[in-house]
Amino acid sequence: MKFIIDDANVEAIKNLYEFFPVEGVTTNPSILAKAKKHPYEVLGEIREIIGADADLHVQVVSKKAEDMVREAKVICEKLGQNTYVKVPTTREGLKAMKALSKEGIKITATAIYTPMQAYLAGKAGADYAAPYVNRIDNLGANGVEAAKKIHDIFKNNGLKTEVLAASFKNSQQVLELCEYGIGAATIAPDVIEGLIKNASVTSAVEAFTSDFEGLCGKGKTMENC
Numbered sequence: 001m002k003f004i005i006d007d008a009n010v011e012a013i014k015n016l017y018e019f020f021p022v023e024g025v026t027t028n029p030s031i032l033a034k035a036k037k038h039p040y041e042v043l044g045e046i047r048e049i050i051g052a053d054a055d056l057h058v059q060v061v062s063k064k065a066e067d068m069v070r071e072a073k074v075i076c077e078k079l080g081q082n083t084y085v086k087v088p089t090t091r092e093g094l095k096a097m098k099a100l101s102k103e104g105i106k107i108t109a110t111a112i113y114t115p116m117q118a119y120l121a122g123k124a125g126a127d128y129a130a131p132y133v134n135r136i137d138n139l140g141a142n143g144v145e146a147a148k149k150i151h152d153i154f155k156n157n158g159l160k161t162e163v164l165a166a167s168f169k170n171s172q173q174v175l176e177l178c179e180y181g182i183g184a185a186t187i188a189p190d191v192i193e194g195l196i197k198n199a200s201v202t203s204a205v206e207a208f209t210s211d212f213e214g215l216c217g218k219g220k221t222m223e224n225c
Helices: 010-019 029-035 039-050 065-079 091-102 115-123 133-138 143-156 171-180 189-194 199-216
Strands: 002-006 024-026 055-059 083-088 107-112 128-131 162-165 184-187
Touching: 002 010, 002 055, 010 039, 010 189, 024 039, 029 039, 039 055, 039 065, 055 065, 065 083, 065 091, 083 091, 091 107, 091 115, 107 115, 115 128, 115 143, 128 143, 133 143, 133 171, 143 162, 143 171, 171 184, 171 189, 184 189
Parallel strands: 002 024, 002 184, 024 055, 055 083, 083 107, 107 128, 128 162, 162 184
Antiparallel strands: none
């Protein structure tokens, strides 16, 4: 499972890239709006941080298929070959996906709430399909199970499309999909930090340090003891 950051905060991305084994960044128009800078300024900074080989997912804003296609080409031209164009899985979006896939542009089908949406996106040529796990939960369904079902649909129908699960509220949701082996998960910085935050771990590390310093002296490590 690819491990991707769902954010456009440049400092948060820098910090997470320093410590965690992350493999790319996803954005959407709402996330970019929170950055309060010109979209391509922020996206250019993100591309510089993550490098040319990492995945960067950027969403079109247009609503008509022909406009989406033109917008997608500008996005890729400005941000490089490992940029995935996020296209909402609507009627117009499916038309745009069909056209973009014929031109070899990488596509992430987004705004997915049902397995049938994901199946149609896969048939239209999407590389990724992004079900909104927590938002599906909020509608009274099960977002994790929906993502699993979509993964199975892709495999059972011989589609190249992978799941890119999005909209997580906690680490348990991430764990369940990691166990299932979906293609990728894009996760907000606070949830990523929560994946490793554990009072028992902190307590154990502190006890190791205390015991060693009791043996060798304050501030001593295996380097300088």
